[in-house]
Amino acid sequence: MRDSQTLKGSVVIGVDIGGTNIDIGVVDKSFTVHSHTRFKTDKTSPQKMLGDICSSVSRLLKHLDETGVSCEYIGVGSPGRTSDNRTIIRAGNIPYKNTPVAEIIENFTNKEVYLDNDASCALYAEKHAGAGKNVSDMIVMTIGTGIGGGIMINRKSYHGHNNRAGEIGHFIMDKNGPPCPCGLYGCFEKYASVTAFVEAARKEAEAHPGSLLFELAGGNPENIGGRTPFKAMYAGCEVSKGIIEKYIKNLAGGINSLNKIFQPQIFVLTGGLTNEGEIITEMLTPHLLPEVTAVLSPLGGRAGIVGASLIKKEREE
Numbered sequence: 001m002r003d004s005q006t007l008k009g010s011v012v013i014g015v016d017i018g019g020t021n022i023d024i025g026v027v028d029k030s031f032t033v034h035s036h037t038r039f040k041t042d043k044t045s046p047q048k049m050l051g052d053i054c055s056s057v058s059r060l061l062k063h064l065d066e067t068g069v070s071c072e073y074i075g076v077g078s079p080g081r082t083s084d085n086r087t088i089i090r091a092g093n094i095p096y097k098n099t100p101v102a103e104i105i106e107n108f109t110n111k112e113v114y115l116d117n118d119a120s121c122a123l124y125a126e127k128h129a130g131a132g133k134n135v136s137d138m139i140v141m142t143i144g145t146g147i148g149g150g151i152m153i154n155r156k157s158y159h160g161h162n163n164r165a166g167e168i169g170h171f172i173m174d175k176n177g178p179p180c181p182c183g184l185y186g187c188f189e190k191y192a193s194v195t196a197f198v199e200a201a202r203k204e205a206e207a208h209p210g211s212l213l214f215e216l217a218g219g220n221p222e223n224i225g226g227r228t229p230f231k232a233m234y235a236g237c238e239v240s241k242g243i244i245e246k247y248i249k250n251l252a253g254g255i256n257s258l259n260k261i262f263q264p265q266i267f268v269l270t271g272g273l274t275n276e277g278e279i280i281t282e283m284l285t286p287h288l289l290p291e292v293t294a295v296l297s298p299l300g301g302r303a304g305i306v307g308a309s310l311i312k313k314e315r316e317e
């Protein structure tokens with residue numbers, strides 16, 4: 001049995017695997033993240049990527065050990081589908097192939113590992129430490145390369161059969177739309193992910209070579225990133241304003257549809273899109289149904305690490 005003294009001195013290591021970066025940190029009982037480190041995701045092989053993670057976690061464990069703090073376990077959030085919470089079957093842009101992620105990290109660190117999908121981890125973070133602390137029903141939307149989601153119903157996270165629920169980026173907005181890697185056509189994320197936003201902006205810049213957006217891209221639309229149209233809009237670019245408004249309407253349409261199905265108290269938005277800040281909710285809210293509340297995650301860059309650290313707590317509830 002733990003006494004309060006031990007509890008006070010015990011922490012969890014959270015690992016947030018992303019398609020671009022990996023974030024690792026030590027999470028204390030008040031969800032504060034310490035020793036946050038970030039490095040690029042090596043996508044040449046899962047083994048190489050997991051090797052980088054193990055080295056970084058080992059350094060943290062050694063440091064904790066030297067300072068007399070005990071690490072209870074390691075929580076890992078990763079893109080991709082896991083049916084057993086130990087193995088990632090596959091993921092969009094990391095070459096997993098039934099990779100035993102939890103076992104590999106456990107063998108290397110001698111610590112218990114709890115693994116879950118990154119979108120679920122985003123939900124756990126909001127539920128316990130973020131915008132969802134005082135609500136019973138919530139949808140967390142991760143808007144980046146694609147659109148991921150976490151669903152909370154009556155304070156329980158909903159995973160569905162074989163952990164496959166929550167794919168809120170893949171309901172059909174236009175059955176005649178572009179093909180999606182999921183096998184359907186015209187999925188929501190084809191219109192409302194950051195990838196879709198950037199693609200639309202590049203097309204519009206190409207079509208309007210006199211625009212400020214084109215100029216900001218240095219005359220090459222391929223240089224346009226998720227933030228470029230916003231920069232151009234703030235400087236008065238009407239083309240960019242149009243692109244953003246059209247995008248926001250698509251996003252609002254999806255949120256309104258999800259609201260009809262789930263009627264959550266709040267939608268919490270996370271992911272790359274939200275780096276732009278409050279302008280997103282300011283432009284979005286007029287297009288939402290009056291009963292819909294959409295907020296930005298208050299956790300910012302630490303949401304992934306905090307969420308991973310909460311996987312065990314979730315399993316026990």
Ligand SMILES: [Zn+2]
Nearest residue numbers: 170180182187
């Ligand atoms: Zn799809």
